[in-house]
Amino acid sequence: MKSATRVWVLAALVFVTMGDWASNGRAAETSSELLLRDDEIARIIRHGPWPPPRRVDASNRVSGNxxxxxxxxxxxxxxxxxxxxxxxxxxxxxxxxxxxxxxxxxxxxxxxxxxxxxxxxxxxxxxxxxxxxxxxxxxxxxxxxxxxxxxxxxxxxxxxxxxxxxxxxxxxxxxxxxxxxxxxxxxxxxxxxxxxxxxxETITTGRTSFDIFRDALEREDYKAANDYPESAQRGAALFVGRGRCNLCHIGARFTNDEFDDAGVPYFTGPGGVDPGRFEGIRQLRASPYNLLGRHNDSPENASGWATAQVAQTHRTFGQFKVPSLRQLVQTAPYMHDGSLKTLQEVVDHYSNIDLDRIHSDATPLLAPLNLTEQERADLVEFLKSLSTPVEAD
Ligand code: HEC
Ligand code: HEC
Missing domain, CATH: 1.10.760.10 (Cytochrome c-like domain)
Known part of the structure; x- marks a missing residue:
């Protein structure tokens, strides 16, 4: 426990319900506690529900066919x-x-x-x-x-x-x-x-231990929530708290669907750089296949409004897609250049991030977190809980 203001939700529930056991009817059978504050719970709930409703792509007349x-x-x-x-x-x-x-x-x-x-x-x-x-x-x-x-x-x-x-x-x-x-x-x-x-469109992932935890929090069923490992609970608190990971990795898919600079070098080899989003915007606008072109099957329902708005500003240089964090246990290595081999290495990267490597001229949202060994293990545990178990062949 890091601070006295943290509520041991389940422990509190036990004490409260002791008094009116019969009227409440919710017998807490375990004395272990949920390590989260109310504001952390509210922020964790924003990462769901899962799965999201099926989406039909109006610009594609055979979407869902x-x-x-x-x-x-x-x-x-x-x-x-x-x-x-x-x-x-x-x-x-x-x-x-x-x-x-x-x-x-x-x-x-x-x-x-x-x-x-x-x-x-x-x-x-x-x-x-x-x-x-x-x-x-x-x-x-x-x-x-x-x-x-x-x-x-x-x-x-x-x-x-x-x-x-x-x-x-x-x-x-x-x-x-x-x-x-x-x-x-x-x-x-x-x-x-x-x-x-x-x-x-049919390549989707199922419900994870995180989703079960998140839904239990939403139902205020703290007993069920407590089945989620303590280390992952601490990792979740870090993710939405001091780590500020949810500034970019937000929502049910853990991405804001935008582009940013996570301090990964953008060199592709001697003398070469990957301009990332900057060049992506140029190609998007020049593409005959974008939503503004004649191959869009439903311009009225898929308007391409955002495509007409994006601009090649300097800050987009060296930015890359904020990736979803679901099912990462299967998709190593990580980052746009595959330079980080494990989730442990990704967490170490954020813990020791080198601000000189942030090339975009915007105020960086990231700063070195200097995580303890325990905190790093907790964050990895949390990231793993965003994947469904992988079946062995
Ligand atoms: C400023 C926005 C931002 C913040 C804050 C942020 N990330 Fe990221 N994250 C990114 C971007 C952008 C990438 C892709 C970078 C690249 O490919 O060069 C990324 C990549 C990742 C990846 C690799 C995924 C993959 O498939 O390659 C993981 C894991 C990850 N972030 C976890 C975290 C964690 C944990 C935190 C908090 C400690 C965090 N991120 C904070 C923007 C952010
Ligand atoms: C030579 C390897 C290679 C082949 C072959 C390939 N891809 Fe990819 N694919 C990639 C790479 C690398 C990326 C990362 C894209 C980038 O930004 O350049 C990617 C990205 C994608 C994405 C974007 C995913 C996202 O989240 O934005 C889609 C969709 C995709 N590929 C579909 C396909 C389809 C469909 C085919 C066959 C017609 C295909 N790919 C063939 C390597 C490949």
Whole structure:
């Protein structure tokens, strides 16, 4: 216990209910205490509920469509969509590795400068890519197919596969209501990406021990809440308290859906830097596939308002996506360059953060936390509780 103002909620409950045991009827069977203050509880409750309501992407007319998801799943694992016929989306986004590749930096036809993002709960994002260079999941799915360093395909190649493979051709007809043979290659490329998006919408994570804890707090069922390990409780208090992690990692997905600078070096090699969000904004605005373009299936419901607003200000240089913190136990290594191998290393990074490394000119929200060994272990325990247990194969 760090301060006398902390309420031992459960202990208090025991004392209060002692007096009117019969009328209250809530017998506290354990004497262990919940280590949280009311304001901490209120802040923890903001990280839920989970799962979030299913979201339909209005800009994608096959969002939520089962045939499209089935087509998308086949395409996702299909290496024929690459120039050398060896690279599929799943080469880098492997479901067995938490939809990543387990490497620090990805490699397709060539090596990339960035870590492969996981696709868990991806449809909840507002921006896509570590630099937010796309405003929809389907638009982001076009990039890797065409990128010469990733799959190196062309619209003609994608169109040929959709037309000539009988199974894909039939699924396309069912999902889109027209024959692939009557569509031109560019439209087929976009439709393939919209199917890939319909599939990726199904990649979600289940309820975690944190979610059970959080819901118990909301119901004021402190006895159930106390099943959550004490170390994780202390970690949660640190996360929403002195650690100020929730300034950026907020809400049920533990992200504000924006970009920031967490003090990770942005050098990609000798003389090279990754401009992050700065370059992402330029690409977003120039993309023919953004929400302001003709491929948006419902401009009235998915307006692209935010896309029209973003500006390439200097402070966006070296900023990267604030990632969701769900299911991290499967997605190491961490950060945009994969430079931190374990959650322990990430917590150490925040504990000893080097402010000279914050390159954005905004006032940094971060400062070295100088955590004790116990506090670091607690924070790691808390971060792990945001994942569901991983089944062994
Ligand atoms: C060569 C490895 C590689 C291949 C192949 C690949 N990706 Fe990725 N993917 C990445 C990397 C690296 C990132 C991080 C993106 C960035 O900012 O550059 C990423 C990011 C993403 C994201 C953004 C996730 C988010 O939360 O913003 C999506 C969606 C995605 N990929 C889908 C796909 C799809 C669909 C395919 C196949 C058409 C694919 N990827 C093929 C490496 C790959
Ligand atoms: C100022 C906003 C901000 C604050 C405050 C913040 N983070 Fe982050 N966090 C980020 C950004 C941005 C990244 C990605 C950085 C990068 O890729 O270079 C990140 C990355 C992470 C990652 C890696 C996730 C992954 O998939 O790679 C973890 C874990 C994490 N933060 C935990 C924390 C914890 C714990 C705290 C509190 C001690 C915290 N963050 C405070 C912005 C923030």
């Amino acid at each position: 089962m045939s499209a998801a089935e087509l998308g799943e086949l395409l996702f694992f299909d290496p024929r969509l690459s120039a050398n016929r060896q690279i599929a989306c799943s080469t880098c986004h492997d479901p067995k590795l938490g939809w990543t590749d387990g490497k620090a930096r990805a490699g397709g036809l060539e090596r990339l400068d960035r870590n492969t993002q996981s696709l868990f709960n991806v449809s909840g994002n507002r921006w896509f890519g570590l630099d937010g260079r796309n405003d929809t999941l389907w638009a982001h799915s076009i990039g890797p197919m065409l990128d010469s360093r990733e799959m190196g395909a062309t619209p003609d190649l994608v169109a040929k596969i959709l037309r000539e493979d009988q199974i894909l051709n039939e699924l396309y007809q069912t999902a889109f209501g027209v024959s692939a043979n009557d569509r031109d290659p560019l439209d087929l490329l976009v439709d393939a990406a919209k199917s890939l998006a319909a599939f990726q």
